[in-house]
Amino acid sequence: MEVQEYLEARREFFNSRLPGYLPSPEDCPPVLLRAMEYSLFAGGKRLRPILLFAAAEGCGGSREKALPLAAALEMVHTYSLIHDDLPAMDDDDFRRGRPSCHKVFGEGMAILAGDALLTQAFLVLAREAGEAGPRAGEELALAAGPVGMVAGQALDISGAGAGNPEALRRLHALKTGALIQAAVRLGAMSAGAGEETLAGLTEFARAYGLAYQIADDIRDVTKTRQELGKSPGSDVKKGKSTYASLFGLEKARALALEEISRGEKALVALAGDFSLLAGLARSLKI
Amino acid sequence: MEVQEYLEARREFFNSRLPGYLPSPEDCPPVLLRAMEYSLFAGGKRLRPILLFAAAEGCGGSREKALPLAAALEMVHTYSLIHDDLPAMDDDDFRRGRPSCHKVFGEGMAILAGDALLTQAFLVLAREAGEAGPRAGEELALAAGPVGMVAGQALDISGAGAGNPEALRRLHALKTGALIQAAVRLGAMSAGAGEETLAGLTEFARAYGLAYQIADDIRDVTKTRQELGKSPGSDVKKGKSTYASLFGLEKARALALEEISRGEKALVALAGDFSLLAGLARSLKI
Numbered sequence: 026m027e028v029q030e031y032l033e034a035r036r037e038f039f040n041s042r043l044p045g046y047l048p049s050p051e052d053c054p055p056v057l058l059r060a061m062e063y064s065l066f067a068g069g070k071r072l073r074p075i076l077l078f079a080a081a082e083g084c085g086g087s088r089e090k091a092l093p094l095a096a097a098l099e100m101v102h103t104y105s106l107i108h109d110d111l112p113a114m115d116d117d118d119f120r121r122g123r124p125s126c127h128k129v130f131g132e133g134m135a136i137l138a139g140d141a142l143l144t145q146a147f148l149v150l151a152r153e154a155g156e157a158g159p160r161a162g163e164e165l166a167l168a169a170g171p172v173g174m175v176a177g178q179a180l181d182i183s184g185a186g187a188g189n190p191e192a193l194r195r196l197h198a199l200k201t202g203a204l205i206q207a208a209v210r211l212g213a214m215s216a217g218a219g220e221e222t223l224a225g226l227t228e229f230a231r232a233y234g235l236a237y238q239i240a241d242d243i244r245d246v247t248k249t250r251q252e253l254g255k256s257p258g259s260d261v262k263k264g265k266s267t268y269a270s271l272f273g274l275e276k277a278r279a280l281a282l283e284e285i286s287r288g289e290k291a292l293v294a295l296a297g298d299f300s301l302l303a304g305l306a307r308s309l310k311i
Numbered sequence: 312m313e314v315q316e317y318l319e320a321r322r323e324f325f326n327s328r329l330p331g332y333l334p335s336p337e338d339c340p341p342v343l344l345r346a347m348e349y350s351l352f353a354g355g356k357r358l359r360p361i362l363l364f365a366a367a368e369g370c371g372g373s374r375e376k377a378l379p380l381a382a383a384l385e386m387v388h389t390y391s392l393i394h395d396d397l398p399a400m401d402d403d404d405f406r407r408g409r410p411s412c413h414k415v416f417g418e419g420m421a422i423l424a425g426d427a428l429l430t431q432a433f434l435v436l437a438r439e440a441g442e443a444g445p446r447a448g449e450e451l452a453l454a455a456g457p458v459g460m461v462a463g464q465a466l467d468i469s470g471a472g473a474g475n476p477e478a479l480r481r482l483h484a485l486k487t488g489a490l491i492q493a494a495v496r497l498g499a500m501s502a503g504a505g506e507e508t509l510a511g512l513t514e515f516a517r518a519y520g521l522a523y524q525i526a527d528d529i530r531d532v533t534k535t536r537q538e539l540g541k542s543p544g545s546d547v548k549k550g551k552s553t554y555a556s557l558f559g560l561e562k563a564r565a566l567a568l569e570e571i572s573r574g575e576k577a578l579v580a581l582a583g584d585f586s587l588l589a590g591l592a593r594s595l596k597i
Binding site for chain 2: 048049052053054056057058061104108111113114131132133134136137139140141143144145147148150151152158159160162163165166167169170171172175176178179180182183185
């Protein structure tokens with residue numbers, strides 16, 4: 026299957042099944058459920074689920090077994106966006122071209138919708154992920170928590186990374202890299218992959234995660250508001266360093282391409298067919 | 312052992328071991344870890360861990376096996392207090408006689424400290440809870456998430472429960488009752504208790520949780536600022552209904568005593584020695 030076709034097929038599969046992992050409307054206050062759904066179905070690219078499926082299928086696993094892990098991961102990603110957009114954090118009024126969760130439901134309900142999605146993710150893993158559940162729970166908690174994604178968010182709001190390439194790299198490795206790495210690893214876990222495959226996929230994911238962040242920084246300054254769904258240059262305006270601001274566009278592009286090539290190399294020696302994963306990396310718009 | 316002695320012994324045991332479940336300072340941004348510790352070691356009563364230990368030991372289990380479950384539960388309880396105190400939620404500047412987390416670390420870091428504690432709780436269960444881990448993860452996620460505690464918080468900030476005893480009961484059964492029920496059930500699970508024991512303990516916990524909330528409402532209007540560690544009558548001032556405001560103090564007291572007696576009855580027929588659990592319920596100051 027071609028990369029673009031795969032992306033669309035898995036996105037559609039994921040979107041059609043994701044609602045089944047939300048709490049039942051009889052048990053959940055309607056406004057809370059609406060706030061969760063508003064952000065979970067806001068037209069996200071589903072990048073992490075698709076990486077998870079590609080890793081799982083590359084290891085000989087199935088999208089069915091990978092699905093609950095993908096749902097849990099996307100819930101964690103979505104919660105992080107809701108909390109990140111809050112006035113006390115990144116203060117973004119728009120997300121994917123629509124008002125942020127807190128602009129529609131109020132800050133209190135947005136905080137709770139994020140809390141609810143994070144907690145629901147662990148319920149989904151415990152109930153639906155079968156044999157892979159316990160290990161997947163550990164993986165997700167490690168990647169999302171205070172030595173993973175939340176650590177990156179804490180560094181970000183503390184102004185770490187300003188003007189310092191090494192600090193910026195660490196910040197992004199935690200803030201966005203940890204969940205991208207978890208995506209690929211969770212996919213492999215759902216397929217019962219061995220340690221060697223996991224190690225190689227982890228190396229791929231680290232390189233891909235960095236390339237993805239650099240591409241994001243480049244987009245932030247080169248695209249229009251309509252293309253981004255929010256104000257362009259918003260990171261730069263907030264005084265944050267980005268790869269584009271630290272290195273300039275040309276050097277940033279070269280760094281991203283270097284990472285993609287490093288990522289592809291990590292896949293070569295592995296047992297399994299990871300051509301789709303490599304294709305996803307190559308299809309990053311840089 | 313007498314109830315008071317047991318309370319103190321288990322609180323001391325718990326406090327001495329809880330730090331071991333936090334992330335290592337090498338892996339976690341210092342300010343994030345400080346914010347987590349500030350609230351986790353703020354001098355809480357450790358009611359939920361103590362209930363958990365009493366249930367575990369009543370079922371013939373050990374405090375050692377119960378410890379990681381108690382640590383995870385207290386992290387979830389602490390995260391809920393941090394988020395609850397935020398200006399967009401209950402807007403409390405004080406908690407246990409000290410400035411709230413967000414007054415010391417800022418709102419953004421307080422949101423993240425809460426997120427981090429919630430996530431760390433699931434890491435602790437995955438890594439440290441042994442055989443009980445998977446079931447405990449499901450129990451905690453269900454109790455804490457969008458059909459449990461967070462549902463109660465959502466009802467609370469939406470103004471549900473105002474003037475209506477049945478809605479108030481549901482609100483509290485979710486907002487505080489769900490975690491109290493989880494405490495008792497997690498303790499039993501750590502001891503490998505059977506379904507019948509779990510069902511009886513669940514009935515006890517429901518009654519205890521309601522009595523605890525009524526007692527809290529009574530304290531809110533009868534105690535001084537120094538005794539409460541925050542402004543007295545704060546719920547009433549926010550226009551929220553409480554058991555005291557809906558029923559008056561005398562009737563509220565009678566309702567609480569009725570629940571305590573109902574809770575004790577639920578324990579009588581169970582296999583195990585639950586005299587400490589019953590003693591804890593009787594020692595509620597009403």
